[in-house]
Structure formats: structure tokens, C-alpha cells
Amino acid sequence: MTRADVEIALTAEGTYPHQFGGVSVWCDQLVRGLPDYDFSLVAVVATGAEPVSWTLPGNVTGLTTMPLWGPPPPAPPGSRWLRPTVGPPVRELVEVLLAPPGEEQDRFGEVMREMFTYAQYGNLPAALASEDSVRLLSEAWRQRWPDPDLPPPTLQDAVTAIQLLEHALRPLSHPPPRADVVHAVTNGLGALPALTAKWRYGTPVVVTEHGLYMREHYLHSRQDPYRWPVKQLYLQFLRRLCVLGYHEAAVITPGNVYNKRWEARLGADLSRVRTVYNGVNPADFPAFDSEPEVPTISWAGRLDPIKDLESLLRAFAIVRAEMPDARLRIFGSPPASREPYVARCKALGQELGLGESVTFEGRVAEIRDAYAAGQVVVLCSISEGFPYTLIEAMTCGRPCVATDVGGVTEAVGDTGLVVPPRRPAELARACLTLLRDGELRQRLGSAARLRALEYFTVDRAVSAFDEIYLFLGTGRPLPTPRSGGEPAGLRLAPVVADAVVADAVVADAVPGETAPGTAGQPGSARLEAAG
């Protein structure tokens, strides 16, 4: 069997090919990067009214959308008159969801398979969104409500929770995707079509997570309008669904080690985890052959509070006190409704007396120009996944200063300086260290480019999936990776919290230094044992 014989079903939720954004870019790169495989796309979408925003390459053989909130999927023929004698296991689902987290996970898997079986010949949406389901849930709540001090669930809560579950389970009512490998580029609801393919045809499943599904849903739940009982039930459902996704996957490919921690915590089998980093196309980010004359710090991104531009401005005020000719150039535009934040930042700049030394430059047509504008590129977010800004700047050969959040230490490695978030003083010291030392910038910049070219290229990510598809698609077990799933020899960045030590780190962290020791990390040790 060759690659041409292997068909991949790619399932996504609210991203490719309807929306723009990081995950969609990644999917597009993957599909275009593997032209020998045929891809059929399965998109779990909100309502089904979303337009396709991407031009689909020739190796995409089809697109199936599964709307969660639009009109319900067509009921199987005959299900209206020949109603199945046994209804869907709603009582069991409710009981499992009300059990303490961690218990009854196997039962949850069985319940979901029974739901899927029912959905293939009965009208699951109608059976779920019924008065009986509301009755089951409200009675179960009444009997098992853990604490009289907690807000008691109302009927509205029961109705809302049942509705949420009904919509969430709609992908079960579609025919399962038919392919040799089904690749879910998210966990959770977007992975449901992949699970149905496994249950029906035994198709091997690959689960990739860029943002960690569960973490993002915990965070989103803080903005949701639901009362606590609904929130609790629905998050438990999603959590169990994610764990089920990990259990059913043949391979789990997080986008970074930072995400892997969460997967481990949620009970993923680490022997099946292979980290595949996001990458950029080096041709888009050739190395700079010069840097600006004036000591300049460059920042690029969406102007959003999570990026903590306040700390950057405060840090720059310290930098400027020591280097009066220093400049800070901020590239990017605010997302909708964030204009007040930009105004606040500008006001802070005035308050700090930064005057003309700080410029808000707006969007740039070529993001590369934003990196070219600085001697140093800074990322100072309080939360990140695996930021493209860093690997792009690194590919261009610019040294970076970044905060220790998400996968930043993995990205920067020992080729930049990493400081704790929200600490302007440390951020300033790290920037000054680099701005004052042209030779160090040169050294770290070249090392950053080498590191990015080695680990964070599209080619590398694409070939990792080429291997996974080829083995799984032809029914062979994956070979044991060379290391614990992470790229061999990948270094993490030291977190710099003190100027004196920063210098020491810089002296010590230059590339080329090899440290002794061969002990594998636990993940890799287990992988080797399993292989």
C-alpha cells in the first residue's frame, strides 16, 4: 500500500475550513503538505450557515458539516414511525455525569457507544430533548444533590442542561466518516465524528490538540450565562468526553509539552503521546542580514489585555531610563471591542513619560517587517499556547525576550531570555542585557534561527504526520519514537529573574554546550518499554 491508497478524514470543530486562525492555518499546511494523501474534511460547526473560507486543495475529496445548533440532522428513515423499543441510555448518562470525576469513566465510554448506536437508527435529538430526559435529570439532581448549601437546580437548569447535551451529541447522528485514518485536530466535540468512525469501522484515531480543549472550556465557562448546576454537569460531560478521546486515540499529538502535562493529568496514556510542534515555512522568514541602528524593542500581535502590554510599557520605561535613545515599536491591531484597551495603553505610555519613544504602528502587511524593526523581539503575555510570534521571529534570527507561560520555554529554549510574567523589572533587565550586547544578540539570534529551522518548521510537522498516517493507515503499529515524543535534544529556556544571574545564564546557555546525562523522561522511558 502506498500513500495514495490511504485516505484521511480530518475532523475539526469551528476552525478549518470555515474560520481563519492558527488551527486552520495548521490544517491547511498539513493538507497541502501531504498531497499524496486524499483528505475528506469533517467540520463540526455552529449552525451550518458558515461559509467555507479556505480554498480547498485538490487532494480534498469532500467536506461534511455537522452543525450543532442549526436544524437537527435528518432523522434516519423510518425512525419516526418505527421507534426503537429501547430508548437512548439517558438515565445512565445522567448517573455517570453526576458521579465524582474520575469514577465511572469506562461506563461513560459504554454509554456514548450506546448513544451512537441508537443515533444511527433512531432520532437521538428528539429522544434526548424530551420531557422524560428533563424528568430523569431533575429527579436525579433532587436525589443526589451533594450539598444543601449549593444553589439547587431549577427546572430551567434541567431543560438547559438537556438541551446542551442534545446539541453536543448531534455529531453521533451523522454517518461516521469512512477513511483509513481519522485525524481529529481537536479533542472534545470535534473528536466525536472520529470516535464514531472507530466504533463503526475500527478506524484508527489520531487526536491533535493545539489549545488544550478542556483548559479552554474551563476558561470559557467563566463567561457562560449558566447557573452552577448546568455548568458543573456540562463541564463534567466535556471532561469525560476528552478523557474518552484520549483513551480511544491510537496516537495523541499535542502541539507542545505544556499541553502534554494537561493530557497526562486528564489520564491520557503517555506512551501514546507524541509531541508535534507547530511550524512555520522558513522560506517566508529568511534571516535578516542587519538590525536597526537605534536600540529598538519590537512587539507584534493582537492588542489584547492577555498580552500584558502594560508590563511591556513599564519595563520599557526602565529601559529608557538607562538607554535614553531606546525605542519601542508595537505592531498589530486590537480585536473587536478592545479599542479601550489600546487607549489605556497609550495613556499609560504618556503617564510614564515615554513620549515619542513608543509608537503604535497598527497592522503591518508583512509580519516579517515587525520583527525586522527591532533589535530584540518581546513577547510578554500572561497566557499563551505555543506562540507563532516567537518561532517566526526566531526563524528570522531575532533574539527574543519572553514570559514564562505556556509553551514559551520550549519554543525559546536556550536561544533567548525568559522571565516570569507581569514583572516589568525582570523584563526590563532582560531587554537591557540584549540591547547592550550586540555580540550576544548576534549569537542568540543565530542560535534561535538554527533551533527554529531544526524543530519548528512546517516540513517537520508534516513529515511527522506522514509517518503516522502511513503506519496507521496500513495497519502497522507506530515505531517507537527516538525520544519521548519530543524532538530530540530540545532544550527549554531558563527563566531569568535576576540581572546578575541573567548574565550568567547567557554565558552558560550559549549553544554548543552539551550536558551529560542520558536519563530519559518518564514519558520516553515508558514509550521505549512499550515499544
Place this chain on the structure above:
Amino acid sequence: MSAGDVRTQLPRALRPADDDGGLPHLRTIAGSQTTPPLTVAALCEDFAPVCESAVDPLEIASALEFDGMSDQMVRDRYGYPDVFELAAEMYIQVPRQPAEPPPPADPWQVSRLQPMLHGLLYGLPAVCFPAAAVLLAGPGMHVVLIVALLAAWATSQGLAGLGYLRLGRTTDRGQAKRLLRAGLLAGLVLLTLTMAGTALLVHARLPVVIFGVAEGAYMLGACVLLVLGAEKWLLAVLAPGVLGSAAFLALGRPPGLLHASWIALASTPVLAVLAAIVCTRGSRSAAGRLVVPAELRAAAPAALFGLLAAGLLAFPVIAGAHGQGGVNVGALLATLPLSLSMGAAEWSLLAYRRRTRELLRSTHDLAAFGRAARFVLLRALGQYLLAAIVLTMIATWIAIAAGLVQPARLLLPELAVYLALGCAMFLALALQALGVRAVALIASAGALAFEIAWRELGVVSQLAACIGLLIVLGGYATRVLSMAVRHAF
């Protein structure tokens, strides 16, 4: 490049001392002294809202990480191995005490004026009919007008259904506008073809056909404006036709003003279509498919219901007092308050939905909800009936005072037919609004079939049909609308 663990590749000074077999991590070289290290208790205080409403420790972990906390910081400051263990401790230390979310906006809270305005918009065009009386003559006039009414109601209700569906499915109003504009044009073509075909069959005169097409054009344009929430435009659109006709009638139909009244009359449908086109401008570039088959299927019941409602409304008028044809003036008079009362029906339905929503949020028991919901439905029906009776009495009083009907000939049976029909339409509206369509459609079709089959019984069969419809829909609605799950949307 040597294979192996990331930590073994670190500069020696940075290698973690606690090689505990955990996931890769790094030790911060020196904790910053600029801010005093926080205690776990202080952290719990900072994160109290998150901890109090957390459903499990992982939710707290996500919030800590989102706030910039890393495993490294946790180890340095609090002595726990990672963010997860710290979150687990915080979950234990802070008891659950979730705050109630802010009450969501009441979707059924609209201005009281809006339903009244809608009532006027439904009822006012009736003034145009007597003003156009000279135009409406010749063979097949009734057939043409009735076909126009049926076609106009069916297409405009179907289009409104499509428009609301699309508005509910996307935040992109451009998509809904494009669909409404396309539907308007398709509806106009369909209407024109239907009217032309009917006219050929019954040899109707051209003015009658034009009047029928104009009526449909007005309704389609009005429906686009209503779906887009442009009621004020609609008032402006109605002004020339209604004011012109009213003035013409009030002046005693002076022949000198006949042509002027026709121009005023004609301007309303033309303006309605123009306003609808203007309101849907700039939508050509909207993304996505114009319409999907599922939407057409979902909007079909609305179109069918429009057709049946128009049939039930119009049949008593054209069946004549004794089922032998000819216009039943009493019935014609009764249609005006019924049209106006649709504004009251809308208002009453909104109040009903507001009350059931409150009920759902304050009840814990299905049986109690069912009982209370039945009462709320009866109350809403009573409210509507009261409004309809008042409107009917006013209209009758005006008609008698103006000498349009003889005081001797009381219109009681006709009025009773329309009151029963109004109540049944209110229930059908409520059922439709809550997503139950089939029974209302079947029952309405049955009632209309009954009226047609036993037309020689005249008003008796109409009364029987409408009261029967009311009983069926009433019984069905009290049963299905007392189910909590129906009130989820």
C-alpha cells in the same frame, strides 16, 4: 544531536535538583524579591470567585495558568509540585459557594408599542379595499382576490419564516438580507404568474389582477421590513395608501379625486417593495449559501399556515351569509378587528412567554410547572380574547354609527366566528412559537375543509368549524405547552 531527555540538555547550573520523575521543568534561578511571596491562603483569597464556583480542581488550575502561574512559580513560592497540586489544595481550602450569574436579558421583553404597531400594520390596509371598490368589478373578481390573498399570505409567511430562521443562525445580517431580497423577488414573480394564470382562467379584468398583485407585493415588502425590524419604514410606506384612501372615503368618494386616490393606493405597494430593496442593500457580497434545503423544509410549515389562516379568514367573507356566494358584509367588517387583534395576540404571546420563562426558573418540580403553565396559558388566552372583544365592539359601533350595517341586523354569529377563529389563531401562534407545528396545521386544514364541505349551512358551519378548531387546539396546547422541555428556546 543526542537523543534523550530535555533536562539532560540543560546548562548544568539550571538542571533541576529535584529529579522527581515529573514532566520536564526548570527551576527558576532566583525568586524575585520585588514582590513578597504570596501564601496559599492569600492566593485563595485572590482567586476566591474562581474557587467558589469551580466544578473541579482543574478549573482552578486553568485559571491559575491563565493568570500567568507556571509550575516553576508554584514550586518556588508555594512548595507544591505543580499547578495542578496547588489547584487541588485550593479546591479543598475554599468551599463551593458559586455566585449566581447575572440574570440574562429577557428575550420576550420588547416595547409595548411594538405589538400595537404590528396590529395597526395588519389592520390598516383594510381601508384600501372600499376605496378601490370601483376597480374591483367584473367577472371572477372574487376568485382573483381570494387567490391573491392566499398566495400573498403563504409567500409572505414562508419568507418571514426563512428570514427569521437565517437571522437566528448567523450573526451576519448580510446573509439574511440577501435571502430576504432574493425571496422578495422570487415571491413577486410567483405572485405575478399565479395572478396571471388565475386571470386567464376566470377572464378577470386587468385592474383586478393588478390590485391582486399589488396586495401581494405590499405583503411581501412589509414582511421583509418586519423581519428586519424596520416597522417605522412600514408606517411611512402605508401612509399614502391608507391616508389617501381614508380621505377619499371621508370626502364621499368625489369622482374628481378618483385617479388621485388610485395613485395614492398604488404608491403603497411600490414603496413597500422599494423600501424592502433599500433595506436589504449591500448584501450581494454576503458569504455562504443563499439558502439550504433544510431551511426551505423548516419554513414550509409557516407558508402552509399562512395559506390556511388566509383561507379561514377569507372564506366566511366570500361564502356569503348563506353559503351561496356574494360578499358577506358582516363578515368583512369582522375581519378588521380580527386583523387588529393580531397585535393583541402578539402582545399576549410575549407576556405568556415571559411568565412561563419566570415559572421555569423558579420551579423545581415538573408537575407543579405543568399546572402553573396551563393556568398561564389560559390567562394569556383570556387576555387576548378580552382585547379582541373590545376591538370588535369598537369596530361594530363605528360600523353601525356610519350606517354601514343596519342596527337591526346584529352581527353576532359572524362576530362569534371571528372571535373563535382569533382565539384559535392565538393558540396556533403559541404552538408555532414553541416549535409545535403539525397539529395546528392539520387542525386548521380540517376546519377549512369542514367550512367548504358544509358551506350551504353558512355561518353555522363556520361557527362549528372555528369552535371545533378552538377546542382541538386548546386541548392540545394545554397538554403539550405544559411540558417544560417545550419552553427551552
